[in-house]
Amino acid sequence: MAADRDSRRETAWRLLRDLIGQSGIRLSNRCPRCGGDHGPVELEGAAVTASVSYAAEWAVVALAPAEAGSVGVDAEPEVDTRRDRAGLDGVLGAGSASARDWVRVEAALKADRRGLRIEPGAVHILGGTGTDQGAGASWRARVPGRADAVLGWDLTGPPGILVSAALARIESADA
Template identity: 45%
Template sequence: MTGLQIAYARAPVMQRAARRQAAWGLLRGLLAGAGHEDPVLSNPCPRCGGPHGPVLLAEADGTPLPWLAGVAYAGGYAVAAVHPRGAGAGAVTAFAIDAEPLVDAVRDAAGGAPGGILRWVRTEAVLKATARGLRIDPADVEIAEAQTAGADLADLAPGWWRARVAGAPARFVGAEPSGALVPPGILVSVALSRDPAAAEGSGRPATPRGAG
């Protein structure tokens, strides 16, 4: 995941427009740091066109930016991330993040997240990366830890994982950024898929840059 950048900020829990404004402000800041001072952001739904789909990044003239973006909201925070698309074999074709509070009284009183919070956040990140979300059964997402996933991920840092959706050709790799990269008390998972022409796990991830 060379080039991954993450930022987070406080965002109102119950105010959807304000949360979106906070997340998109974070994305604009990350992109400005990469030399894109006036990006156009949109998130049309692939099915209905409504403003609730994956975030798309473009220049003012409509030219797609060489970055993919993801946003998530959890525990009073907005979290945003960008990753370079790359080019040719090994280009990143899908990217998303998800986040959940490590402690949530309402969720935990209801029995917790299905399969545990770590599996849930990883699964949500993968489902968001497919652009189909919960139209896919979460049980169809298969996840394996990187250190036991086989030689194709042998050069990835410990703690990384890979995933696939049953019946689909795309393969995903992911990780949980930590420390100052993420809000306190929040678990964040990042998932991406590369051009299938490239060997999965072909490069060692660099240390992501974060902003708070």
């Protein structure tokens, strides 16, 4: 848990280094579009992929072996008065959406590595509906421009925080 943006980022970076457990790792998250420090996590010197998300005062990280694919994680408060007042209708295409829908889509887009350069409403989540929602549910996401589905899971997060993680196979340039 961390208090502000800078300390959440420091907490996330420390968690990643501790979980990887090897020296000489360089972390960065330069945005491919604007160059800011909010892009996908890049690890130099480690055979893993990583993703970071922030929700309220929490920093959430996910790791996967590089050969498994690219990992994405998203976390959002279950209750956010500003978000809930504005609603998520139309955010993920026609109709209504929930915070759980959003964390799934964003985790899939992070795993895809193109993030919000892909229209979130164009992502289709399959499975994980009805009684199959919440921590432990598995789902798949169809992301425009990908030949294969992104695999996803809803995870147990800190109290009041929804967390989903996704794994995307690395597609070759000829795919």
